[in-house]
Amino acid sequence: MSTEYPSVRARARIHAALGDPARLAIVDTLALGDASPGEIAHALDMPTNLVAHHVKVLAETELVTRTRSEADRRRTYLRLNPDALATLAPPQLAPAGRVVFVCTHNSARSQLAAALWRDRTGRPVACAGTRPAARVHPRAVTVAHRHGLTLDPTRTAHLRDVAVDETDLVVAVCDNAYEDLTGPARPRLHWSVPDPVRVDTDAAFEAAYTDLAGRVDRLATALPDEPGAAAR
Incomplete structure (x- = not known):
């Protein structure tokens, strides 16, 4: 089984981002639904500026993306990217007969x-x-x-x-x-x-x-x- 080094590095960055308890809590909160940063702060009893910092780190690893509300364009929602989480699984082996x-x-x-x-x-x-x-x-x-x-x-x-x-x-x-x-x-x-x-x-x-x-x-x-x- 071969593992490409860039893939390992990308996975390591995601693991590092999830290594902070607050960021892992944010990911858990977004597991089944989207939420605004304010809703995250309220749910986790966390200052909004700290939420912003952690969301920035998660966004840099593409674990979380931001979207604008179609109703109130001033509101931002956070969405978990399941594809990024899926990359944490070890790479597959080559097929075998x-x-x-x-x-x-x-x-x-x-x-x-x-x-x-x-x-x-x-x-x-x-x-x-x-x-x-x-x-x-x-x-x-x-x-x-x-x-x-x-x-x-x-x-x-x-x-x-x-x-x-x-x-x-x-x-x-x-x-x-x-x-x-x-x-x-x-x-x-x-x-x-x-x-x-x-x-x-x-x-x-x-x-x-x-x-x-x-x-x-x-x-x-x-x-x-x-x-x-x-x-x-």
Whole structure:
């Protein structure tokens, strides 16, 4: 994932503007509707000259724009610019034809990640291990079923069997896979999820599931669909 420096600088300026509690309060006040500077001052119990100062800072970052009332041309309204707020989100990844989750044994973390991705996005997905076990761990199957997901206890795969290519997004969900893999299968993302098999308790597998679920949801918003990917 590449991030253009000017984009980072612009986002940093917006973050800096929002770092003042008074300016953040003004943005919150404008979240659902427009208001005049006087109305802002009244709502926040703030001197009008201080409101003017903060509005100037917000306007310089294009978070807030000023418009004239169509009724009383002497009155100014402040409007929040949602597009400026939207730029605060991290930039999206390049489209991928498939997400491939990889761990060492393909018996727990990569299996759960793939099941979550399939369930929550419906997009193409695969999972594999660098040294796959003979079976999926029973506690992984149990925690998956507890959350409405299905894992095939007998289905594990070696990374070479899933035919990774340059269109795939490879995600290492364990430190060993991330540090060991090179070449075309080198992971583009690394999720340092603790191995629940080491602890081998229901709580450890539940913690791994919760960690992976949050990461899958965040990845889903950052990874656009590739045209025609669903047909693969």
